[in-house]
Amino acid sequence: MIMREPIPRPEARNSFQALGREALHVVGEAGRCGVLCGQALFAVRHIFRSVRMRQEILTQMYVAGIRSIPVITIVAVFTGMILALQTGLALSRYNQEVFVGSAVMLSMLREMGPFMTGLILAACVGSSMAAQLGTMMVNDEIAALEIMSIDPVRFLMTPRLIAMLVMTPLLGFYTCMMGVLGGGVVAMTQLNVGWSQYVVNALDFAANKDLYVGLLKSVVFGAAIVTMACYEGFTTEQGAVGVGMATRRSVISAFLLILMLGYFITRLFYN
Amino acid sequence: MIRFEQVTKRFGSRRVLDDISFEIRQGEVFVIVGPSGTGKSVTLKHMVRLLTPTSGRVWVGDTVASEVSGGRLERLRERFGYLFQGGALLAWMDVFENVALPLREKTDLDEDAIRTKVQQTLAMVGLETDGQKRPSEISGGMQKRAGLARAIVRDPEIVLYDEPTSGLDPVTARMIDQLIARLNRQIGITSVVVTHDLHSALSIGDRIAMLKDGRVAELSSPAEFRRSRNPVVREFLDAQYITPETQDGGF
Ligand SMILES: Nc1ncnc2c1ncn2[C@@H]1O[C@H](COP(=O)(O)OP(=O)(O)OP(=O)(O)O)[C@@H](O)[C@H]1O
Ligand SMILES: [Mg+2]
Numbered sequence: 001m002i003m004r005e006p007i008p009r010p011e012a013r014n015s016f017q018a019l020g021r022e023a024l025h026v027v028g029e030a031g032r033c034g035v036l037c038g039q040a041l042f043a044v045r046h047i048f049r050s051v052r053m054r055q056e057i058l059t060q061m062y063v064a065g066i067r068s069i070p071v072i073t074i075v076a077v078f079t080g081m082i083l084a085l086q087t088g089l090a091l092s093r094y095n096q097e098v099f100v101g102s103a104v105m106l107s108m109l110r111e112m113g114p115f116m117t118g119l120i121l122a123a124c125v126g127s128s129m130a131a132q133l134g135t136m137m138v139n140d141e142i143a144a145l146e147i148m149s150i151d152p153v154r155f156l157m158t159p160r161l162i163a164m165l166v167m168t169p170l171l172g173f174y175t176c177m178m179g180v181l182g183g184g185v186v187a188m189t190q191l192n193v194g195w196s197q198y199v200v201n202a203l204d205f206a207a208n209k210d211l212y213v214g215l216l217k218s219v220v221f222g223a224a225i226v227t228m229a230c231y232e233g234f235t236t237e238q239g240a241v242g243v244g245m246a247t248r249r250s251v252i253s254a255f256l257l258i259l260m261l262g263y264f265i266t267r268l269f270y271n
Numbered sequence: 272m273i274r275f276e277q278v279t280k281r282f283g284s285r286r287v288l289d290d291i292s293f294e295i296r297q298g299e300v301f302v303i304v305g306p307s308g309t310g311k312s313v314t315l316k317h318m319v320r321l322l323t324p325t326s327g328r329v330w331v332g333d334t335v336a337s338e339v340s341g342g343r344l345e346r347l348r349e350r351f352g353y354l355f356q357g358g359a360l361l362a363w364m365d366v367f368e369n370v371a372l373p374l375r376e377k378t379d380l381d382e383d384a385i386r387t388k389v390q391q392t393l394a395m396v397g398l399e400t401d402g403q404k405r406p407s408e409i410s411g412g413m414q415k416r417a418g419l420a421r422a423i424v425r426d427p428e429i430v431l432y433d434e435p436t437s438g439l440d441p442v443t444a445r446m447i448d449q450l451i452a453r454l455n456r457q458i459g460i461t462s463v464v465v466t467h468d469l470h471s472a473l474s475i476g477d478r479i480a481m482l483k484d485g486r487v488a489e490l491s492s493p494a495e496f497r498r499s500r501n502p503v504v505r506e507f508l509d510a511q512y513i514t515p516e517t518q519d520g521g522f
Contacts, residue, residue: 004321004322005282005322006283008283052375052376136361136362139357139359140355140356140357140359141359141360141361141362143316143321143353143355143359144353144355144359144360144361144418144421146321146348147319147321147348147351147352147353148348148372148373148376148377149345149348149349149377150372150373150376150377155376
């Protein structure tokens with residue numbers, strides 16, 4: 001899936017044909033991303049033999065996970081606060097402010113937690129991953145690995161993918177908790193809902209299903225982020241400009257995928 | 272050993288190699304010279320299937336290098352060492368680990384054996400005291416030498432050198448030339464050297480090919496090359512003040 005040359009796109013004779021070609025190209029790209037992700041997952045079997053891979057996974061968990069915590073915390077707390085404020089104000093018109101806890105909890109667990117985590121990781125971690133792999137591609141480092149018969153997918157992508165798959169559900173859950181905490185602060189200070197009342201209400205309405213679906217979403221988003229970053233990295237061409245474009249494309253496609261996959265997972269589980 | 276059979280390579284509409292044919296013999300030092308951007312690196316990349324020809328074939332021994340894949344490609348590449356133009360060291364590993372990487376990933380040697388082998392190889396390129404440095408902490412010339420160490424650490428049959436001496440001071444450049452010549456004479460490594468440096472081309476090469484506009488403009492022994500009447504070659508020689516009478520000390 002490592003490409004040194006662009007896929008040839010034949011000239012289109014009219015706009016209708018151009019549209020068709022573009023659509024086919026996108027389908028092709030999606031297919032290649034799927035194959036790449038599959039290859040990376042298939043290479044996980046080396047984890048038992050390779051000390052280096054296990055170390056690399058830990059490093060990547062630190063890079064992707066731990067170092068993102070400050071940003072995630074701030075975003076999560078403020079998301080929770082905004083949610084609490086908006087729903088609280090609406091609820092208070094009917095004197096139902098007590099339900100603000102459940103409102104924040106459910107939207108954080110089901111949607112906002114995984115979603116916010118995904119966006120932040122795509123922007124911080126995915127982009128730097130694409131830039132790093134793209135630079136390696138441009139500097140012939142990937143080619144050097146290939147000459148040594150070291151599979152770049154196994155060597156570079158698999159540890160990043162595993163690290164992300166482990167970290168995203170944890171971070172997603174952490175985001176939810178921080179959001180609920182932020183919401184609680186607003187509930188107490190702005191809506192006159194007591195802390196215990198808020199927490200009890202929040203826990204009453206949260207079902208296991210919400211948690212699991214939220215975690216599933218996080219995992220899927222994590223896979224999407226790493227796949228897009230590595231795909232763009234591995235197909236980088238044209239020097240530094242190419243690295244910039246690869247980074248940009250990886251973030252955009254990860255954002256779009258997160259939105260679309262998020263919708264379809266919600267659709268699948270909440271009908 | 273390595274044979275190009277009417278190889279044409281296009282990138283989009285740009286034709287970089289234009290119906291090239293030549294053969295590199297086993298055990299020789301084959302030098303490729305030519306102006307910047309004529310496809311010298313592209314030619315090297317075809318030998319290990321980092322690029323595939325638009326048409327034509329590349330043979331390595333009795334395999335068609337331009338068509339193999341999977342396990343056969345892996346075995347083909349194992350016969351090669353490749354020094355990339357920029358060194359292509361992995362930035363997050365130190366020099367020692369970079370050189371040790373192919374041994375760690377592809378052999379069952381134990382830690383002691385790896386240490387000895389890597390130290391030996393680093394000494395050959397004059398980097399025995401720089402093993403603990405990161406690529407970003409050493410100069411471009413040192414990166415290139417570390418890349419060379421990595422290329423030869425597994426004792427390959429064929430080594431492809433992409434501008435091994437560019438960016439090096441004259442003394443180190445001659446040292447690398449001597450190393451290439453020594454690996455060739457003593458171990459019989461077939462070497463393909465891409466270079467701009469005609470002095471080193473003339474002194475280490477058994478045969479020299481000149482690429483120009485995607486074609487082989489000249490293919491001859493150093494002595495013939497120096498006396499060539501081909502205007503393309505003459506221009507290149509004159510630019511480096513080499514006259515038919517200039518003497519180059521061979522190794
Ligand atoms: N992956 C690629 N995609 C598109 N064009 C490429 C690619 N690789 C090389 N080229 C083009 O092929 C031409 C030859 O490149 P190459 O790197 O072989 O030159 P070179 O002879 O090695 O030059 P130099 O001496 O500067 O290293 C260049 O014009 C370059 O733009
Ligand atoms: Mg080159």
